[in-house]
Amino acid sequence: MDSLHAIGFYVSAAISLGGGLLVAFLPGRGARGLALGVSGLGIAGLYASLSADFAGLVALVCYAGCGLLIAAPRYRVVDFPVGMVWRQAGAVAAAGLFAILAYAAFRGDFVHAAYKGGEFGTAAIGRLLFAHDALATEAVGALVLVALVGATAAWRVRDRGR
């Protein structure tokens, strides 16, 4: 990875992680949605610096959608009946997960190879999506369909209950 891509990678990593931490600590749905969008921008930058431009574009659109959903006026508060101790235990478990996975990444014995890519690659990804891995693409399409139908049904049930 050359210096320009490396700088883009580190800046994008800082933006994505900073946005993620803001999602955790900012109050209010609007600020959280905006922070999630910023984090998505960083993740898209990470993809772009890893020569995955198409995935970056898809991620940019999807994370903007996630941010809009989180910040939408239809936001409803649903509190978990979970005590502070369990939340702190979850935070410690998240830190432990980071430590374990980071150790695994650090100790991993990876093969080093040169990369000759850099192209946008939409045609190749399209061939892979719709020819080689058509089943996985259809599974994600089915997931999107189920999610949209479920969301619509839930909204209609709630509106009918008013």
Next chain:
Amino acid sequence: MSAGLVTVLFVAVALVAVGAFVATWKRDLMAALAGLPLMFGGAGVAFAGAARFSAEGDPKIFGQEVAALVAVAALALVALGVGIAGRGTSR
């Protein structure tokens, strides 16, 4: 300045951990849902990084494909969660 596969995996792991932290730390279900795309993003970065630094002869596009699918799946799951959770009180 350079970045290798280990650096990419560190960032991916940090994104997954931040997402898990958001999901466990927030008491509100819809706020906790925001951790889901972060975890999925971490997984996607790991896939894209593995594809970027993979050995010659391997399908380099595969990781990008999974990263794109993971982003779409994250959006779908957040939409589903927002729909299911939309029965509480507005704030």
